[in-house]
Structure formats: structure tokens, C-alpha cells
Amino acid sequence: MPRSWTGQEVAEVVAAHPEWLGAPLSAGEPHRVGRGESYEAWLPAPAGPLVRFARRPIGELPADPAEEVAGMRLAPQGVGPRPIGADVLWVDDEQYPVVAQEFVPGRVLAPIEWTGALRRVLAAQLATLHTVTYPRPGSVRGVSQALDPEPGRLDFAAEVDGIIDHWAPRLPGAPGEAWAALCGPMQRYAAEVAPEIAALQEFSLIHGDPVLTNIVVDGNRPVLIDWEWTQIGDPARDLGFIGGAVHAGDWYAALTDKQITDLLRAYVSAGGRGEVVALRRRRDAWLAAEGLAVLAYLWWVDADPAQAITPANRSAAADLQRTVAAYLAAW
Known part of the structure; x- marks a missing residue:
């Protein structure tokens, strides 16, 4: 089954990467802003970044997360979010990728x-x-x-x-x-x-x-x-x-x-x-x-x-x- 992450787990990961935020993490708990088949998206602070946590071990993901980071990095400014950082978490002897990226305001339209x-x-x-x-x-x-x-x-x-x-x-x-x-x-x-x-x-x-x-x-x-x-x-x-x-x-x-x-x-x-x-x-x-x-x-x-x-x-x-x-x- 795909894994679900908690706000506490997200806060601990983000706290270990202060370079992702550019400022100390606020007292508020991170909140989830999206969930798909492969990733959950979390917002640890109102201005971002957006942090995406894999819901499946790296070997079960349909695509290599390093490709995603490379694509965002090559894309012209303004087309998509800029990648900020990445990590791999060990949970029950399995590796779960985490990708931090620029937060894009707005909403998905019907x-x-x-x-x-x-x-x-x-x-x-x-x-x-x-x-x-x-x-x-x-x-x-x-x-x-x-x-x-x-x-x-x-x-x-x-x-x-x-x-x-x-x-x-x-x-x-x-x-x-x-x-x-x-x-x-x-x-x-x-x-x-x-x-x-x-x-x-x-x-x-x-x-x-x-x-x-x-x-x-x-x-x-x-x-x-x-x-x-x-x-x-x-x-x-x-x-x-x-x-x-x-x-x-x-x-x-x-x-x-x-x-x-x-x-x-x-x-x-x-x-x-x-x-x-x-x-x-x-x-x-x-x-x-x-x-x-x-x-x-x-x-x-x-x-x-x-x-x-x-x-x-x-x-x-x-x-x-x-x-x-x-x-x-x-x-």
C-alpha cells in the first residue's frame, strides 16, 4: 500500500534541511496540499517550499525522481517550479525520495x-x-x-x-x-x-x-x-x-x-x-x-x-x- 506521511514526520525532515526554507521553520504544523499515486505534497511554511514525499519506495516508483529534478532545472524560468533540494529517507529498510521545490501559488481549474x-x-x-x-x-x-x-x-x-x-x-x-x-x-x-x-x-x-x-x-x-x-x-x-x-x-x-x-x-x-x-x-x-x-x-x-x-x-x-x-x- 502507498505510504502516508504525518505532519510531524514532514516537520522533522524539513528541520534537517534549513537550506530549503531560507528561514527557520515557523511554529505551525506543515499541512498536506496534495496526494497522488506516487507522491504527497506538503507545505511546511506559507511561502513554501513545496516538499514532495514519495508514497512508495524508490524501486516501486514509475519514474526516476532525479529525472524530475533535472527537467525542472532545464525548464525556462516561469514554466514550472524551480527545484530546491532533494533527500532520500530510510523507512523500514526502504528508500523514499523527497524533493523540495519552489511553491507555485494558484489553483487547479476544472x-x-x-x-x-x-x-x-x-x-x-x-x-x-x-x-x-x-x-x-x-x-x-x-x-x-x-x-x-x-x-x-x-x-x-x-x-x-x-x-x-x-x-x-x-x-x-x-x-x-x-x-x-x-x-x-x-x-x-x-x-x-x-x-x-x-x-x-x-x-x-x-x-x-x-x-x-x-x-x-x-x-x-x-x-x-x-x-x-x-x-x-x-x-x-x-x-x-x-x-x-x-x-x-x-x-x-x-x-x-x-x-x-x-x-x-x-x-x-x-x-x-x-x-x-x-x-x-x-x-x-x-x-x-x-x-x-x-x-x-x-x-x-x-x-x-x-x-x-x-x-x-x-x-x-x-x-x-x-x-x-x-x-x-x-x-
Whole structure:
């Protein structure tokens, strides 16, 4: 089971790192401001920093926390929080990473609150992020620290096969059958889209998971948080996870063709690399593949008595099953 942290534990860790705060810790107890599958986010002082405590041992985390720190460090100022420090805690002979980062004020907006103007500002933020480029895709540290990185390519069909290979054995019974019914169409779709993605010769630092719940808005300024999935990859991926024909819950907004085109035009106008039509095809592909993966994850959680799926996430799974199937049928 994922671990939960107490305010006292958080206070003890932060007290051992006064350099994170820049000032002595106030008498008030830290309070938790967020909880995900991999991390809890705590605010030990009103002005920050935000301190993220892993809920699982380092070997069970889906991504290397050092990659997250590297991605935040490479990102242009104002796109995301700045990393401040990191530590590893030993609990019951297991290592739990802790990452301290700049606190970003604001709130997560519901999909209905995202106006066209705000989506255009987000597009400009992503265009700024994607100015950090490399000749091949891969991990942030592996690519950015290479003295002479060789050119490389993305294999979208292999990405989809990897999703299927990972989740198919974990979904028995009716959920597995329903999910398998989507996999064949997804693989055929991926085979058609893959050559266009494979033709990319320049890759960007991407957030990797800019769903709406990973964006904090302060006034009209959206800032990307939770850089767990940052990587060097196709910038169209970041443009896809905002939502579209595939949508679900508070993560992916239901966007019309016109709204998607408006977003992509704003991105290109702000200096984003690519052409609107090509970006559209690629961003839709990444969103569809992610929808398939997230659907499998939600059904896997729902089938495990040791884990509790919320009614909202069960509803999101129904949205994903319906919209992924409809998208593939219309392709």
C-alpha cells in the first residue's frame, strides 16, 4: 500500500534541511496540499517550499525522481517550479525520495473553467518550454548530459505495444476483455501514425504529463507542476494531454476541433515548432495512447480490493472507454 506521511514526520525532515526554507521553520504544523499515486505534497511554511514525499519506495516508483529534478532545472524560468533540494529517507529498510521545490501559488481549474484565452496562454508556455531541444529523444539526464548525442527517433507503434504488453496480463476477466477490444484498433491506428512521428529529427524537453490537474493557474498564468514524467520527446505529446476527442474527468478536457486548432495556432504563433496540421495528428495520437494506458490503470485499481478507486475515477474510466473507442472508430 502507498505510504502516508504525518505532519510531524514532514516537520522533522524539513528541520534537517534549513537550506530549503531560507528561514527557520515557523511554529505551525506543515499541512498536506496534495496526494497522488506516487507522491504527497506538503507545505511546511506559507511561502513554501513545496516538499514532495514519495508514497512508495524508490524501486516501486514509475519514474526516476532525479529525472524530475533535472527537467525542472532545464525548464525556462516561469514554466514550472524551480527545484530546491532533494533527500532520500530510510523507512523500514526502504528508500523514499523527497524533493523540495519552489511553491507555485494558484489553483487547479476544472475543465469548464479553461477559457480559450487561458488555453492560448498555456500554449505559449509550452512553446517556451519546447525551445529546449536535442537531436534525439530519451531521458532528460541521458540526453542533456551526453557530450555528443547521436540522432535518434521515436517509435510510436512500439510505445503502444509497450502499453499493451504491460497492462494486458494485469487485467483479467471482463475488464481485460473490454480493454483488449480496444487494443487491436489502437495498434492498427499506431501503425498508420508511427511513420510521421518517426520522421521527427528534433526533440524538445517536454513536461510529459500536462493534464489539467498538473497545471496551477494564478490569475491568467498557468504553471506546470508535477514533472514526474518529464523527458526529451515529441512536443506534440504535451499539446495532446490537455484533452480533445478523448477526454475524462478533471484530467482531459472535451475540446472541439475548433478549440484544438485555436490552441495549436496559438502555440505556433508563440514560436512553437511545427505546423498545425502535423501537430494535430501527432497530439491526437499521443492522447489516444495515453487514454488507453490510463483506462487500463483505472480498471486495474478498481479490480484490486487492497486499493480504493474513487467514484470520480470510476466515472473517468467510463469516459475513457467511451471516448477512446469512439476516436478509434472514427479514424
